[in-house]
Amino acid sequence: MNWASSLRLVAAEEFLSVSGLVLLLVCAWAGDKSARLVTWLAVAALAVAGVLVAPALCGGVFGAEASAFYGQYAADSFSSFAKLLIYGAAGASLLVAPGFFERQGGYRAEYPVLALFAALGMGLMVSATDMLTLYVGLEMNSLAAYVLAAMSRSDDRSPEAGLKYFVLGSLASGILLFGISLTYGFAGSTSFDAIHTALVGKMSTGSLFGLVFILVGLSFKISAVPFHMWTPDVYEGAPTPVTTFFATAPKVAALALTMRVTLFAFGMQAQAWQQIVVAISLLSIVVGALGAIGQGNIKRLMAYSSINNVGFMLIGLAAATPGGAASMLVYLSIYVVMSIGGFVAILSLRDAEGNSVEKIADLAGLSRSKPGLAFVLAMVMFSLAGIPPLFGFWGKFVVFQSAVAAGLVPLATVGIAASVIGAFYYLKVVKVLYFDEPADKVVGSVDGVHAVLLYGSAIVISPIGYLFTGWLGGLAQSAAAALFHAA
C-alpha cells in the first residue's frame, strides 16, 4: 500500500473533515450570529467534495486502483455515485434549514457543522470495503443524526424523536456489531475482499447468523420493515429540515452500504441473503402502503412513503445482478429528488403566525390559495406513487424490469400489485389538495432558495426527467459494475 496514493484517494473525506473543523472554530468564535454564513460555507464545502469525487464516477474506476489504506476504503465509481447523491441531498437540506430554524427562534451554528460530519460519515459508509470502516462511518453519521433530530428546543417532540432514535439506533448498532464479529470469526478477516473469498460454498450456521445480524442492523438504518418502527416518530418529531435530511442522504448511504455488503462481501452467498431481502422488501412495500393510509400528519405520511419506497428499491437488490444494482441506483437518485421536492413543499406550508402546517386536513383546497405549491406537491405525490408520465414511474419500471430479468416474476407481480395500494394514500392527499373545501390555513410564501429547490426538483420529476434516463442509466451501470468486479 502506498500512503501518498491512499491519501489522494480520500481527498474528499480529508477536505470535508478539515472544513468541518474550520467551521467549528468559526462558530465557536463568532457564535450563532454566523450560522447563516457557516451554512453557506458548509454547502460550498459539500460542493467542492462533490467535485473531488466526480472524476472517479466519470472514469468508472474500481478494483485495486481505487482501493486505499490496505483495502479498507474504496474510491470507486460506485462510492462516488452514492457520494454525489449524498452531498447533493445534504446540501439541499442544509439550504432550507436557516429559514425554518430562524422562524422557530434560534438557529445554531453547530447545525451545519454536524450535518457536514454526518456527510463525512456517510462518505465512509459508501466507500467502506472493510467491516471496521463500515462501522466507524455508520456511527459517525448516526451520532450526528441523533443530535440533529433533538436540536429544536422550542418543540417537545424533537428531543423525544432524538432520544427514540438514539436508543433504537444504538440497539441496531449493537446487533450489527455482533453480526460483524461473528462474520469476522468465521471468515477470519474484516475485509470485504477476504470475506468474499472466504465464504464460498455452503455457509456454516455461525456465519449465517453473522449475515442475518448484519442485515438486521442495516435494515434498521434503511428503515425496512420489520425494523421500521422508529421512522414515523422520528420523521414527525425532528425539525422538518432534519427530516428532509434523514429521508434523503442517510437513506442513500445505508442502501449503498447494504448493496456493497450483500453484493460484494457476501457476493458468493446470494442464495443465503436473497430470501431475506425478498421478505424484507415485500413487507416494507405492504406495511409502508397500509400504514400510511391512516396518517393525518404529512410528515408521518412521508415516513411511511419512504418505508414503502425502500421496499421497491430492495426488489432491485433481491435480483442480485449488476442490472438490479444499477436499477436500484436509478430509483435511489429519483427518490432523492422526489423527497427533496416533497419536503421543501412541506416546509413552505405555514400558517398566519409562521408556524408549520403539518396536518393533511389543513391542506384542504390548497390548490385555490396556492396553486403553484399545490401543483408541485400533487406532482410529488403522483411521482411517488409511480404514475406515468412522471419520473417516479421510471424508477419503479427499471426495478421491476431487472427483477423480471433475474427471474423473480412472482416478486415483481406482488410488488406491482402492492404499489396500487400505495397509490391510494398518495391520491388521497391530491384529493384533499384539489377537491376539498378550502381550509385557508396556509398563507406562507415560497421564497428564494426554497423556490429554486422546489421548482428545480419539480422539473426533474416532470416528464422532462426522461431526457436524463440514458445518462443516469449509464452512470448507474458503471457504478454497479464496480460492485461485481470480483465476481
Place this chain on the structure above:
Amino acid sequence: MIQTLAFYLFAALVIASAVMTITARNPVHSVLWLILAFFNAAGLMILIGAEFIAMLLVIVYVGAVAVLFLFVVMMLDIDFATLRAGFVKNFPLGLAIAGILLAELLFGLGAHSAGGLVLGTPDAATAPAANVPNIQAIGAVLYGHYLFLFEAAGVVLLVAMIGAIVLTHRQRNDVRPQNISEQVKRRPEDATINTRPEVGGGVKL
C-alpha cells in the same frame, strides 16, 4: 515454580477480594475491595504475557471505572440496607442463575473438547509479529494498518462531543458569570471617584 506461586497468590486474592466485595457492609469498602480484585486480575494477565490487557485493567478499570463507582457510591444517597433486604427471598433465583451459568460453562467446555467450531483463518495482515511485546504489536496495527480508521474514530468522538455540548449548553441570561479579563482590566480610577459634597447637599451617585 515462582510462576505457580504467583498464580495461586493472585488467583486466591482475586477470589477473596471478590467475596469481600459482595459481603462488605460498607459500600465504599466494597469498591475498595473491587479495586484490589482488579489489581490481582491485572497480575494474572501479566502472568499469561498479556501485559497490554494488564495495563488496560489498571488504567481503565481502576483508574476510571472504580473511581467512578466510588463517586457514585459516595454522592448518591442509597440505603444499602433496603437493597440487601430481599437477599434470602431472592436467593433461589440467584442460585438458579448461577446454575444456568455453570451449565453454560460446562456446555461450552464440552463443545470445545468435542472439536470446537470451525473458524476462519485470521488474515496475515493483522497477525501479531513474533517476538514482539504485545503493546508494540497492537501499536503497529493500530497506528499503521488501521491508521485511517483510528483517525476516523477520532472524528466520531469529536462529533459526540459537539453533540453533547450542543444539546446541553445554552446561553442563560439569569446568571452572572465571572469575566476574568474584565475584572483584571478594571482600574481603581474607573471604579472610585473623589467628590467634595457641600454641607447638607448629599452625594449624587
